[in-house]
Amino acid sequence: xxxxxxxxxxxKFASGILSSLQLICGGDTSITALDCYLEETFDLTKEVQExxxxxxxxxxxxxxxxxxGSVNNEFLHYIRYPNFYLVAGLNLPFLxxxxxxxxxxxxxxxxxQEALEEAKESIQFCNEAVKKELxxxxx
Numbered sequence: 001x002x003x004x005x006x007x008x009x010x011x012k013f014a015s016g017i018l019s020s021l022q023l024i025c026g027g028d029t030s031i032t033a034l035d036c037y038l039e040e041t042f043d044l045t046k047e048v049q050e051x052x053x054x055x056x057x058x059x060x061x062x063x064x065x066x067x068x069g070s071v072n073n074e075f076l077h078y079i080r081y082p083n084f085y086l087v088a089g090l091n092l093p094f095l096x097x098x099x100x101x102x103x104x105x106x107x108x109x110x111x112x113q114e115a116l117e118e119a120k121e122s123i124q125f126c127n128e129a130v131k132k133e134l135x136x137x138x139x
Contacts, residue, residue, distance in 0.1 A: 001083065003102050004058045006051055007090060008034040008075065009065035014090070021095050028099060036071050048074045052081070059108040061085045061098070085112055094119035 007014040014033035021031070034051065036044055052060070060083060064072040067088035078084045085108055087094070097115030104111050 002058045003030060003108060004055050004060050005031040005095075005098065005102075006034055006055075006060065006062045007031065007095075008036060008062060008071045009090060010036055010069065010071060011038065013065050017090060017092060017095065020092055021099065024092075025096060025099050028102075030102060031099065034071075044070065044074050048078075052078050052084070059083045059085070061087065061108065061112065063087045063090050063095070063098075065090045083108075085109065087112060087116070091119060091123075093122040 007018055009017075012035045015035050018031060018033040022028070034047060036042060036047070051062075060081075062075050062085070064075060064086070065088075066072060069088075072086070072088050075086050079086055094115050097118040098111065101111040101115060106114070
């Protein structure tokens with residue numbers, strides 16, 4: 001079963017972060033961006049239904065920009081599907097961790113958990129981190 005990633009966001013955040021990811025990790029055809037609400041006629045429900053239908057035979061990992069936002073809430077309707085995985089809080093460290101694990105023999109849920117843990121560690125308040133490092137060097 002193939003693993004596919006859909007990045008979904010309000011506006012062009014999904015395609016923008018995909019561009020950054022491709023610059024760092026190279027192109028990957030298993031990752032697609034869904035930029036929502038760019039036109040008044042955009043139908044989120046229809047777009048999501050089509051994505052889920054197209055990827056019915058895949059392990060589908062959807063990463064949305066905002067937990068509780070309309071994009072995330074629309075994908076929540078599919079959370080009970082057996083090969084559907086939904087993550088909120090789209091960010092580059094998580095995507096790098098996820099894409100570098102796509103061919104892992106670990107379960108899809110396992111690679112998501114690993115990438116999440118790694119991404120959490122990468123978010124730093126640099127001022128405080130540097131102060132702490134300098135204080136440790138003084139001892």
